[in-house]
Amino acid sequence: MSTTKQTTDGIRTNVLEFTLGKNRYCVDIGYVAEIVNTEELTSVPNTPDHVEGVMDLRGETTKxxxxxxxxxxxxxxxGSRIIVFKRKRNSKERIGWLADEVHQVREVHTRDVDTSVEGEGIAGVIRRDDEFVLWVDPTDVRI
Incomplete structure (x- = not known):
């Protein structure tokens, strides 16, 4: 299911905004499977430092x-919330990203995304009033 739509004034898509520390991020809602509260995580020895553990979500082990x-x-x-998503839109593999707070879904016009900013996993930057929202591409984040 694609959230991108062609309009007479260009391309629009829906993103889910969330915060980590002082920064605000967003991700294309098409990747998001669900949002859950952080529960007890089981740590897994010898995993990369950024893997906090695994948890059971409806009978599935989720990293x-x-x-x-x-x-x-x-x-x-x-973070107190977990954004669970599929790394690829049609994949069954689920992964959860810790977030401090999850905000609303917003429609974004692609012409408002500055793609000149480069960084691993960052697809672009959206300027909103007096803050920047960093657009994360989950397929480009090495995890």
């Missing part, structure tokens, strides 16, 4: 990743 560690944020608190 939970701390994006703060991937993006180099020094804050050590774990």
């Amino acid at each position: 939970i990743v701390n994006l703060r560690k991937i993006f180099g944020d020094e804050e050590s608190d774990l």
Whole structure:
């Protein structure tokens, strides 16, 4: 199911906004499977530092990743929400990203996305009033 739609004034898509520390991020809603509260995680030995553990979501083992560690944020608190998504739109593989807070779904016009900013996993930057929203491409984040 694609959330991208062609309109007479260009292409629009829906994104889910969330915060990690002081930064606001968004991800295309087409990747999102569900949003759940952080529950008890089971740590897995010998996994990369950014893997906080696994949890059972409706009978499926779901890997939970701390994006703060991937993006180099020094804050050590774990978020209270988990955004569960499919890494690829048609994939059954589920992964959860810890988030401090999950905000609403917003429609974004692609002409408003600045793609000149480069960074691993960052597809672009959206300027909204007095803040920037970093657009994360989950297929481009090494986890």
